[in-house]
Amino acid sequence: MASERYNFREAEPKWRSVWEERGSFRAVEDPDKPKYYVLEMFPYPSGRLHVGHIRNYAIGDVVARHRRAKGYNVLHPMGWDAFGLPAENAAMANRVHPAEWTFENIRVMGEQLRSIGLSYDWEREIATCTPDYYVHEQRIFLEMLRAGLAYRKESWVNWDPVDHTVLANEQVVDGRGWRTGAPVEKRKLTQWFLRITEYAEDLLESLKTLDRWPDRVRLMQENWIGKSVGAQMLFQIKGRKDRLEVFTTRPDTIFGASFCAVSADHPLAEELAAKDPGLAAFVEECRHLGTSEEAIETAEKRGYDTGLKVAHPFLADVELPVYVANFVLMEYGTGAIFGCPAGDQRDLDFARRYGLPVIPVLWPQTAHLLSDAEFAALPAETRAAFSGSPHQTLPDGREVFHIADTAYTETSRPLYTYRLGPLSEATQYSVDEAKDLVIKALEASGKGEATVRYRLRDWGVSRQRYWGCPIPIAHCDHCGVVPVPESDLPVVLPDDIDFDKPGNPLDRHPTWKHVDCPRCGAAARRETDTFDTFFESSWYFARFAAPNSDRATDKAAADYWLPVDQYIGGIEHAVLHLLYARFFTRVMRRLGYLGVDEPFAGLMTQGMVVHETYRGPEGEWLYPEEVETRDGEAVRIADGKPVARGRHEKMSKSKKNVVGLEKVIDAYGADTMRLLLLSDSPPERDLEWTDAGAEGAWRYLNRVWRLVTAPAVALPPAGTPVPGDLDGAAAELRRKTHKTIAAVDEDLVDFRFNRAVARLRELTNAIGEASEAGSAAPGLGAALREALESLVLMLGPMTPHFAEEVWAALGHDTLVVDTAWPVADPALTVDDSVTMAVQVNGKVRGQITVPKDSDREAAERAALGEPGVARALDGKTVRKVIVVPNRIVNVVA
């Protein structure tokens, strides 16, 4: 006798071991089958998983299982992004070795992932902190070094004072470290860099080919790469031999230039500061200026006059003073600018402060350019209006232009009146024409040229930390920087380290860093920096193709599996990991490892799982299980004190609004959790986790369970064909079944899991209704069996254990994971008759049911015969009837 409720506690472990024994998810290259590589961003093993983490994997598993059922050869691997700072922090806090901490977390999280029935090929599991894995990146690095794609240089870097390490530009968010949130300091250090900028144009251009990526992510990468088209200009420094190199996107404004300025970090500033204590003090001050948003908003535009002058490239009698200015960034362009106060607000603020000329070079062609004298003659209140905009209409009707303290940056007008110095006196050009004229003149005189600049910087990969991949380099007093020979790889991290003091334990290790120079044999020092941990995640997808290869990957296997057909992960990696991985793929192709340029053909960025937050009487965060609702008020269970319900936020340990995985699985089973994670919201949006939602999903599974185990109408045995000539409830159910199959298939391909679930629930409702409606109808049992079996097969990707249990209960001795996706009969997905709405003047006044594809006349006749329509038309003349076949009739009266 079947139990009234589905027993997930027994069923879930049982089916998992069946799949495991049969190797159901093992991936083997097979050239005769279409391949499909689905990958979820692999996790950092930080501790325990909660339900918020699972959404990503649940989505990936639906995709993998659906594709498998559709006949694809699916690769669905899982691994661990296992190097990282939390392991070191845990080591310092708990005196546990980072490796021990990491592998324990991998064990726990691996068990957790296994407990939800994800269809991974666990034989391909990798952990990036093992020498087996990182030896390959040491080799790739040495190959990059030889190819000129890696280099060492001294530069200003972002220093995280809490983690005691350098950060890449991508890891600095609003002037703060991405992990610690601490304000980033500037330090000058010698670091290893990877030449990602060499691929800037390719990375930008190829974004256009990634048509299965969200536009949002492509846009963010586009902004990050930040292409600017402009000109490089050379200004001769008076009394010196060298020239000042400046980058501008607006060469057309050169005739409005009134000064040049360089960054405090510019070599010229450093050189001059050595002899000028005032300048040295100013430079020092600039370096301490914060880079946060508030700091920038409030910072005044300040400068220090170096006393140097440069020649204007076109005007022989004009000299421009050179300042060191606090608003010029060394990181962008050349670290030097020319200032055109009329066309740039910062330059204008600066010019007003230091009494520099403001020379308009462009203004709306219809406006009269006021001279200073004309402007001074205006009444005070009229002059005040120019603070808002330099373009004004005077009380006497004259349209005029004069710059007070707002620069004129308008660029949307096609034509300006330009003052292009000797190139042309005031005349009309578009901005683009003016730029071209100036650039041609620059190139003709050897004082500059058209150029393209990118915001993207080379990727600094040195980290002053222990728990990362050692950089395979030795430093020798005689030979300098010497790569470790390939035969000596891997350079393995030492185990015996201590974390008593902050900083890098590799630096303090008594023996590890001492090594004989690979070139001359003299005593040398190992590089003690390790790689940025984004190094590991930049190529792991290629390793999964051949996880045991003695090369980073196997070319044939990689050619078979790559690119990843569907990648799934959080939006937070839109520029970090996803950009680095695209770069690495290009590098690995160049080095002969891969045959593709783009690692991820399809990308889906899933939303977060959010949960209500709770705060107790003292404002402290409370876990959901500490809170209950009494008489509509939230109270703390322990003492009944009132609890404030807060915003619904991303599940996080710090806000305590997490729901433990084990708790949910214990109460409802993994399938209920999976179903809820898929059903309530579209995957790219945030999803609210509620107990009521879990209850609802659990109720649904039991409803299906009862329909199968206690059917109202006896089901024929498995394998009984459905009669071709059904009618009534049986025929209707059959149509519903086939329509659902077609629709769900499409929904899953398009990641509309919430809609797929809704359709399955509709089919379930239809099954329930049909069993009640016509117990005597001929063929109903067979139609019910077909409906139930289709339903179960379609539930397979979402609730896999449940589907197997129900499939067996339906009398099958096969597995759902080995059964093909149901096929919709096209003849059964369309109806013979259609219901059309009838509108009168755009308002719905009735409905008609007519044979499908009825001609216009028939539909019109039926529509006008509707009582509700006739009533609405009473006393009116029909002027026009619009018939949209099979959809709508609109009567215009």
Next chain:
RNA sequence: GCCCCUGUGGCGGAAUCGGUAGACGCGGCAGACUCAAAAUCUGUUUCCCGCAAGGGAGUGGGAGUUCGAGUCUCCCCGGGGGCACCA
């Protein structure tokens, strides 16, 4: 400041092409079963007027295009995100 996304019942959301707005679920309400409860089932649930039949309004606000607009165009408002002293 620039760029992007988004706004639909009490709530999550559906409406693929401009064609019956609110599928499906959550929550609520009423009822059945029960000694009672749980579980389950049935009905109902956008708002307003009405006993009802029926009518009116309605997709953030305003205008427009159209026989017809949640969907297209323009302006405005709210929410979220990205970039940013970027020359």
